[in-house]
Amino acid sequence: MSSEKGPDHSRRKERSRQAILAATRALVAEETYEKVTIEAIAARAGVGKQTIYRRWPSKSAVVFAALLALSEDADGQSVALPDTGDLEADLKLVMRATVEEFTDPAFDRLIRALNAEIANDDALAAEYREKLARPLDEAKKARLRSAQRAGQLDVDADLDLVLEVLYAPLFQRWLYRGGPLTAAYADSLVDATLRAFAPRKESGPTPPA
Amino acid sequence: MSSEKGPDHSRRKERSRQAILAATRALVAEETYEKVTIEAIAARAGVGKQTIYRRWPSKSAVVFAALLALSEDADGQSVALPDTGDLEADLKLVMRATVEEFTDPAFDRLIRALNAEIANDDALAAEYREKLARPLDEAKKARLRSAQRAGQLDVDADLDLVLEVLYAPLFQRWLYRGGPLTAAYADSLVDATLRAFAPRKESGPTPPA
Amino acid sequence: MSSEKGPDHSRRKERSRQAILAATRALVAEETYEKVTIEAIAARAGVGKQTIYRRWPSKSAVVFAALLALSEDADGQSVALPDTGDLEADLKLVMRATVEEFTDPAFDRLIRALNAEIANDDALAAEYREKLARPLDEAKKARLRSAQRAGQLDVDADLDLVLEVLYAPLFQRWLYRGGPLTAAYADSLVDATLRAFAPRKESGPTPPA
Amino acid sequence: MSSEKGPDHSRRKERSRQAILAATRALVAEETYEKVTIEAIAARAGVGKQTIYRRWPSKSAVVFAALLALSEDADGQSVALPDTGDLEADLKLVMRATVEEFTDPAFDRLIRALNAEIANDDALAAEYREKLARPLDEAKKARLRSAQRAGQLDVDADLDLVLEVLYAPLFQRWLYRGGPLTAAYADSLVDATLRAFAPRKESGPTPPA
DNA sequence: GATTAATCGAGACGGTACGTCGTGTCTTTTA
DNA sequence: TAAAAGACACGACGTACCGTCTCGATTAATC
Secondary structure (H helix, E strand, O other), X not given: OOOOXXXXXXXXXXXXHHHHHHXXXXXXXHOOHHHOOHHHHHHHHOOOHHHHHHHOXXXXXXXXXXXXXXXXXXXXXXXXXXXXXXXXXXXXXXXXXXXXXXXXXXHHHHHHHHHHHHHOOHHHHHHHHHHHHHHHHHHHHHHHHHHHHOOOOOOOOOHHHHHHHHHHHHXXXXXXXXXXXXXXXXXXXXXXXHHHOOOOOOOOOOOOO | OOOOOOOOOOHHHHHHHHHHHHHHHHHHHHOOHHHOOHHHHHHHHOOOHHHHHHHOOOHHHHHHHHHHHHHHHOOOOOOOOOOOOOXXXXXXXXXXXXXXXXXXXXXXXXXXXXXXHHHOOHHHHHHHHHHHHHHHHHHHHHHHHHXXXXXXXXXXXXXXXXXXXXXXXXXXXXXXXXXXXXXXXXXXXXXXXXXXXXXXOOOOXXXXX | OOOOOOOOOOHHHHHHHHHHHHHHHHHHHHOOHHHOOHHHHHHHHOOOHHHHHHHOOOHHHHHHHHHHHXXXXXXXXXXXXXOOOOHHHHHHHHHHHHHHHHHOHHHHHHHHHHHHHHHOOHHHHHXXXXXXXXXXXXXXXXXXXXXXXXXXXXXXXXXXXXXXXXXXXXXXXXXXXXXXXXXXXXXXXXXXXXXXXXOOOOOOOOOOO | OOOOOOOOOHHHHHHHHHHHHHHXXXXXXXXXXXXXXXXXXXXXXXXXXXXXXXXXXXXXXXXXXXXXXXXXXXXXXXXXXXXXXXXXXXXXXXXXXXHHHHHOHXXXXXXXXXXXXXXXXXXXXXXXHHHHHHHHHHHHHHHHHHHHHOOOOOOOOOHHHHHHHHHHHHHHHHHOOOOOOOHHHHHHHHHHHHHHOOXXXXXXXXXXX
């Protein structure tokens, strides 16, 4: 049958694809990033270099695909944030978890590698935003909208801006090693963000005088 | 009276040093970053490769020094922020200027190159924080302290955190191309930050007079 | 049926190999020997440096292989010396031809280059003796044996020694530029050698029949 | 007055000169010849590179001067060959000693290094012949002339040719490692040479009729 | 005995070539 | 017929020496 072009080689295709992505993740996690070369990936995956070039245009794309595959495995499953009704508590929980993640050395290397590629490749940056960032951001915004409805967040707030104010300081501090990443720091970011976008009291008639 | 470190036999030294940094800046500004190689820098500067390696351990360090030299030329001169007494106006002025800067393609390439190096090199990151970031941050914090004294900013605010909330979103949006960098965006960051760190009401009457 | 060593995937291989050897010969013949660099050979041959290093361990080996290939092209064909029955005449013919060869500037440069490498590399010297010198020496010794049978040369003479006495003076005079290389000089070497290894009178009757 | 150019700094001059030549000899004797660089010589001699370049035009010239100095130290002293009246015995003595010399590893390295330079540098070859080879050759020829007078050698023999026939085979065998250098070999060279240049029989009354 | 000028050691400089590594393409062999 | 294996042209890497060029610090000769 083999609907697709070739007579079902898709098994081999898929196996080599997985081998490549796994090898990439392994290399990124264990070596300094300069050692993550196409040749090293091919060798580790037991694959010809051409098989990599046939599928991806650059090392960046492979590294990105390797990370993307990770998050797609976790697909379907809840990307939803907790919603206990208490925005502050929920956000602090999430932010503390994020801080934890960035503290893991393997994760650190992986994201740092990815960052280097994304920051210097427009197309990859776009793909990153679409495939990785957006779904997460939407989940976060869903929680924020819930909070707006509950009167815990300014209904006029630009939610993209809220997310940036919440996450960007953490990201930057991590990226440039600008200070310790602690639970307390996570909390203080949540506090600041909630103060910045607290519901306007006088949303009603609001006559100041 | 030429006090200084070395007993000036530094004429040649200094000339080649400047040639290298100038060539590096030129290449970073005009070419794609992969073309910025040690060999290209040496060729452009009319200098042997060894002369570069003798002074800097890596391309990263050269690129960094090239940028650092820029800001040291501007040394001594006011790194102070405007202080008209109106914090909001002053910050918006500064943030809008920053947005402008990031919009310049040459500056974009330079900072992007630097970012790639810093994000993957601890030592360089440390040097960056000490030599480039800190002086600017101190100037900014001076302005914020002035605002605290004027009752325009929470006196208990962690000024490092204030700066992060103010700048990190802008930086991240630029780095990952997460949205347009406009004056309005700059303003909204100032607004959010000022709301987040507004003086606490229960500061009592607090009338100095 | 292409027996040969490798199972012929050697089309490209062979082409680049020939290009390298040809380029080497051209450079040796036309430039001063210091200009014969691996980089120059690669450039001239339109080949990557690695392709050279993949096959040969040193410049010496390449130069040697270049010369060796020359003599292998002339392979199979008669390496036999003339045998008119008159040893003196035959040897003078050969020695005069040798003198001619050493007088050719291109040949001079080639052999001088080779000499420099051989004289300082045991392994190369061994290969030289096996692959280049020995076959020629065997051909010469065949002629000498014929002369021994004809009663024109001492039957007890060590033929290696005879060859050395015949050729070494010519070689040394050429190598150290110790005097003119002329036909008369060639003749006088043959004369001296024949005197040194003339048949012993008291060899008895020794009538072949 | 200071006849010479500079005001007599000859003390320092001489000391550094000796240091350079000694360092060169040491390096040649102990290291592989590629390690004998101008920089290594300067470092070993505790001398600036310029001090070497001021005196000699090339490494070859330094190496040559280093060897030359050796033989000049031995200057004045007898370069004369033994003359017991028995040419064969005297020559065998000398040739066996020469064979011994070439067998010494340090000497081997030194001469091999020198050979490489001489064989590729006309000017150096000429200087070698004049300053090193000729005096030795003259001493040898003096012995041969004595033999001619004693009727032990053909009076018409070209003594340069005699020396070549005697020494060149030994030299070539050493240079190309063409066989063992033994006392027996030395003897057989003397024997062959004496046969080649034995006095002509009709050297007696020489009656033409 | 202090001054002056040549010469030295030290080593940086602009270069060239080294031998290695990774790139992305191309070719051959295997399954 | 697609894949592994790996050769290929290319180009940058970081190192070693080259031969030239400053730069003070000795020297030794002159004042």
